Structure formats: structure tokens, C-alpha cells
Amino acid sequence: MPIIDVQHLRKTFVTSVRKEGRLGTLRSLIRPERREMVAVEDISFSIEQGESVAYLGPNGAGKSTTIKMLTGILEPSEGRIEVAGRVPHLNRKLSAYQIGVVFGQRSQLLFDLPVNDSYELFRYMYSIPWDRYRANLKAFAEVLEVEHLLKRTVRTLSLGQRMRCEILASLLHEPDILFLDEPTIGLDVVAKERIRAFIEQINREKGITLLLTTHDMQDIERLCQRTMIIDKGQLIYDGSLQRIREHYATERQIRVTYEEPWLAEAAALLFSDQQVKARVEERMLTLSYDQHAADTSDLLQTLITHTKPRDLTMQDENIDALISRIYREGLTHGEPPSRPEAQLEGAVR
Numbered sequence: 001m002p003i004i005d006v007q008h009l010r011k012t013f014v015t016s017v018r019k020e021g022r023l024g025t026l027r028s029l030i031r032p033e034r035r036e037m038v039a040v041e042d043i044s045f046s047i048e049q050g051e052s053v054a055y056l057g058p059n060g061a062g063k064s065t066t067i068k069m070l071t072g073i074l075e076p077s078e079g080r081i082e083v084a085g086r087v088p089h090l091n092r093k094l095s096a097y098q099i100g101v102v103f104g105q106r107s108q109l110l111f112d113l114p115v116n117d118s119y120e121l122f123r124y125m126y127s128i129p130w131d132r133y134r135a136n137l138k139a140f141a142e143v144l145e146v147e148h149l150l151k152r153t154v155r156t157l158s159l160g161q162r163m164r165c166e167i168l169a170s171l172l173h174e175p176d177i178l179f180l181d182e183p184t185i186g187l188d189v190v191a192k193e194r195i196r197a198f199i200e201q202i203n204r205e206k207g208i209t210l211l212l213t214t215h216d217m218q219d220i221e222r223l224c225q226r227t228m229i230i231d232k233g234q235l236i237y238d239g240s241l242q243r244i245r246e247h248y249a250t251e252r253q254i255r256v257t258y259e260e261p262w263l264a265e266a267a268a269l270l271f272s273d274q275q276v277k278a279r280v281e282e283r284m285l286t287l288s289y290d291q292h293a294a295d296t297s298d299l300l301q302t303l304i305t306h307t308k309p310r311d312l313t314m315q316d317e318n319i320d321a322l323i324s325r326i327y328r329e330g331l332t333h334g335e336p337p338s339r340p341e342a343q344l345e346g347a348v349r
């Protein structure tokens with residue numbers, strides 16, 4: 001049975017539209033014009049216990065709204081949500097026992113108090129027995145390397161230190177599900193890596209289900225077997241990142257190094273009348289092409305038969321570029337994976 005089950009979820013917000021000019025402002029005050037705004041439109045998915053899922057989408061796509069509904073902060077306008085067997089907004093308190101939440105841009109720790117004080121408050125709020133509280137605090141503080149920070153006032157911590165303390169706070173009550181909203185935002189590479197390693201560990205060792213929103217593709221490559229992409233409130237993809245690469249990465253580059261620059265120049269001439277862009281820099285020839293328009297094995301055959309490469313590497317469109325192209329253009333290129341697998345392994349639209 002899935003630990004998260006979402007069926008035909010919809011959320012609309014009613015906003016008042018302010019007219020331009022002084023007269024307009026006055027009219028808006030007297031008779032405000034209301035407009036319905038669809039933030040989430042008919043989304044369905046289910047997540048099994050222990051899965052690690054990325055929830056991606058451009059700004060304003062509806063990610064936070066979905067997470068707020070999953071955590072019971074917002075009530076859906078339509079549709080059904082079950083998280084760990086409960087409807088979150090109807091059982092907000094009980095649901096909270098099974099859910100941990102980390103917001104990269106908001107703190108759940110009290111800024112003017114020592115870290116430990118916030119943890120004790122959580123102990124009280126979640127009625128965590130003292131022995132479990134002490135054991136969890138000790139174990140997580142050790143792995144996250146925050147033991148020396150527990151007596152420090154939260155506002156004196158660096159962002160990386162605070163994020164490690166935030167993650168610890170979200171785990172003290174041993175939740176089954178962890179919602180992470182941009183957990184590595186603003187962190188340096190070392191701090192990001194530390195946090196990723198820890199999140200990966202709790203998912204693997206404790207079987208905690210992860211739902212992660214991020215704009216950082218490395219978070220996903222490292223942590224998530226499954227990626228869901230939402231755009232304009234609709235789920236447009238549900239499957240692996242690898243599958244996105246296989247189906248939608250169209251641009252590929254072959255980089256060939258030669259002993260001498262003139263050999264690279266000569267090799268470039270072989271591709272002058274094909275669907276391939278050849279660029280020479282010093283001893284390196286770079287061939288860029290659309291994989292649907294030119295055949296990689298033909299190009300390699302030509303290179304190896306007619307030239308003497310010293311070294312050769314191949315690179316597909318980088319995942320950041322690919323995802324931002326999907327945000328801009330949608331999933332338009334290539335055949336989407338078939339519907340029967342869609343829930344776990346393919347596109348949904």
C-alpha cells in the first residue's frame with residue numbers, strides 16, 4: 001500500500017485583482033474583482049514506503065502548494081490525499097507525528113535560543129519519551145557533526161550548520177516521511193555534499209520516504225530514483241532522470257583530440273555537409289549534433305576510419321540544460337514512454 005496517495009488533486013486560490021490608476025484603486029476597494037487562480041490542476045500519484053522522489057518544476061509551478069497540502073497546511077479544493085493512512089488537513093496533529101519537514105528557506109528553530117532549546121520544545125510537542133529523545137539526538141548529532149553546535153544560539157550559526165541542525169530537528173520524532181523543500185539552497189559544495197550524504201543514509205538505512213523539491217539537479221542525481229515534474233499545476237512527467245535523458249536529451253557532443261591542430265582542421269572538413277556542427281580549437285575537434293538527425297555510430301565510424309584520434313569523449317546535453325529546456329518547451333521531443341508504465345516509469349502527458 002502506498003504511503004502517499006494523491007488522486008485528482010486540485011487547489012485554487014481566489015485573489016482580488018487591483019485595477020490601475022487612482023479610480024481603479026477606488027473601484028477595487030468598493031467592489032473588488034475576484035479571480036480564481038489554479039495552482040494545482042488534477043494531479044495524481046502514489047509513493048511507496050522508502051521511495052526517494054524529486055518533485056521538480058519551474059518557479060510558480062505548484063510544488064510548494066502540493067507539499068503544503070501533503071503536510072495538511074492547506075486544504076485541497078478537490079481530490080483526495082492520504083499520507084500514512086490519514087487525510088492530512090483533517091488529521092493535522094496526528095499526521096505530524098509521521099511527517100518531518102525541512103524548508104531550506106525557512107527555519108523551524110527559534111533564532112534567539114540555543115539549538116538545544118528548540119529540540120526540547122520539539123520533544124515536548126511530539127511527546128517523545130526522554131530515552132528515545134536522548135538516543136536520537138546523540139545518534140543524529142554525531143552523524144551530522146553538530147554536537148559542538150547544540151549550545152549555540154541559532155542566529156550565530158552559518159547556513160550550512162543551521163541546515164544540519166534543521167534536518168536533525170525534523171527527525172527527532174522518527175517520522176516515516178521527510179518532506180525536503182530546497183534543502184541545499186545557498187550552501188557551498190562541501191556543505192551540500194554533507195547534507196546529501198546524510199539524507200541518502202537515512203533513506204537507505206531507516207527506509208524513510210523522501211519527497212524533495214529542488215532546483216539543484218545534483219541533489220536529484222544523488223538522492224532520487226524517481227522524478228516528478230510539475231508545470232503550470234499539472235504533472236507532466238513521472239519517471240527516472242535517466243529516462244528523461246534517454247528520451248529527451250537530443251543534443252550530443254563528440255570531442256576528439258589530435259596530435260596536431262592541422263589534423264583537427266582536416267577532420268572537420270569531413271563533416272561539412274552533414275547535420276553536424278564542427279568546431280576546431282587548437283588540437284580539439286568538437287562535433288555537436290541532434291541525436292535524432294545524425295547517427296552517432298556513423299560519425300564514430302567516419303572519425304576512426306578516416307582520421308587518427310588521440311583521444312575521444314562523448315557528452316550528452318547536461319541535465320540542467322535539459323530540464324530548463326523541458327520547462328521552456330515542455331516534453332515535445334521524442335516518443336513519450338508508454339502509458340502502462342507511466343505511474344513509475346514514464347511520462348504522464
Ligand SMILES: Nc1ncnc2c1ncn2[C@@H]1O[C@H](COP(=O)(O)OP(=O)(O)OP(=O)(O)O)[C@@H](O)[C@H]1O
Nearest residue numbers: 013015037039057058059060061062063064065066
Ligand atoms: N496563498 C496564495 N494565494 C494566491 N496564490 C498563491 C498562493 N500560494 C501560491 N499561489 C500561487 O500558486 C502558484 C503556485 O505556487 P507555488 O508556491 O506552489 O509554486 P512553486 O512551484 O513552489 O514555486 P517556487 O519554485 O517559486 O517555490 C503560483 O502562481 C503562486 O503565485
